[in-house]
Amino acid sequence: MPIPKFIKTEFDALAINDTLGHPNGDLAFGYLRVSSSGQADEGRSGLPRQIQHVHEAALNHRLKIPWEFLYADDDSGFEFTDRPDLSRLRQDNRLNERQAHAVVMEHLDRLSRNADWHQGYLLDEMKQFGIQAVFWKQFSSRIERVVMGAVAQDGMEQAKQRMAQGSIHKARSGRVTAKTPAYGYKLVDSLGNEGPTAKKDTHYGIREEEAEVVRYIFRKVLEGYPLRRIAIMLEGRYPSPKRFTHWEPKMIELIVKRTVYKGEFIAHRSIEVKIPANSNPSSLTESVGKTVSRKIQCPQEEWIVVPVPAIVSLEDWEGANEIIANNKGRQEAIAPFLLTGLITCATCGYRYIGRLKKDRRGRNNIEYIFTNYRCSARGSRGRAVSEKIGCNQKQISTRILDHSVWSVIYEVLLYPDIMIGA
Secondary structure, eight states: OOHHHHHHHHHHOOOOOOEEEOTSSSSSSEEESSSSSHHHHHTTTTTHHHHHHHHHHHHHHHHHEEEEGGGEEOOOOGGGGEEEEEEOOOHHHHHHTTOOOOOESOOOOHHHOOOOTTHHHHHHHHHHHEEEESSSSSSSSSSHHHHHHHHHHHHHHHHHHHHHHHHHHHHHHOOOOOOOOOOTTTEEOHHHHHOOGTTTTTTTEOOOHHHHHHHHHHHHHHHHHOHHHHHHHHHHSSSSOOOSSOOOHHHHHHHHHHHHGGGGGEOOOOEEEEEEEETTTTOOOOOOEEEEEEEEEGGGGGOOEEEEOOOSSSHHHHHHHHHHHHHHHHHHHOOOOTTTTTOTTTOOBBBBEEEEEEEEEETTEEEEEEEEEEEHHHHHHHHHHHHTTOOOOOOHHHOOOOOOOOHHHHHHHHHHHHHHOO
């Protein structure tokens, strides 16, 4: 998260020579985490306390933490991979030329509340890269660490259950459960006002400048414009949704499919379950050992529909979705592409997509059909967007690439020792 200004104020109040801890100590990283963005924004007691404890721990271990070595996340801590600053810290720990060889934290649960394997995994990772984990609350033994970790995890799982039940209750009372409003909407209270009351009394109000874009998209789909053309028309004319850099055909398809724009917010669409690591996310089978949390879709009869202000009419929503479904069906019928979405461009990281092209040649004007894979950074985006991405990869024939992949598959099937060895 962008570190709030009040943290810098707290930092400066404790710092000696612009560093937390011992002014003449060895360089170290510091890590802070709060369980919600509200705590971070409002400067509640959790973060100032953590800063104080990190300062004390660094002081006791003769470590110093400059401002630029401080990392902070506003996240519940249920999944450590979803925390941007922790991910950045882990990347920095891997650098050979890093300047610090320790990370100072308040408690183990700031790192993760998952005692099954997250805590051990992260601590082992630090050890592997020569990073010392320093806590304000140190443990006298591994047993104590495991016990305290289990207590923290139990608290986390109980909190998640309360949150899930609270979300169901909120949806049944006619309120939306989204933390971040959908594009085209804003969070308001029951009287239609934005502000602090809207954080608890969560309803949707229309954000007109974004709703105008949604209506424009539906209008162009109904007029028969292809999604790629609509993306090009939107680029530079309207800012893209916050999480995206550019307007893209897939994003427009997702907008058209969202039921919220016809006035139906769907709550309790999915639930979080624990599954064995590296197994099928749809499986609920219990296992011994490492587990990971995954979201699976609930049966449709368990969904909770919350009425919200519609941005487009039901007729327009159904018409636009019918057009997209028909177009997609025709594309799949013309030419199924084996590897679409499975190939990653080595230059820009975008996925390769299948492309069909018809060409008439010769004196008899015979029609030829060519099928190729090409990088989606070039193939399905406007020229201005493609130039920004800067990809120069050429297309490749489906005949050549599919044959190469099938050759490997045949070899594995014919010689099982290859798979056993892998």
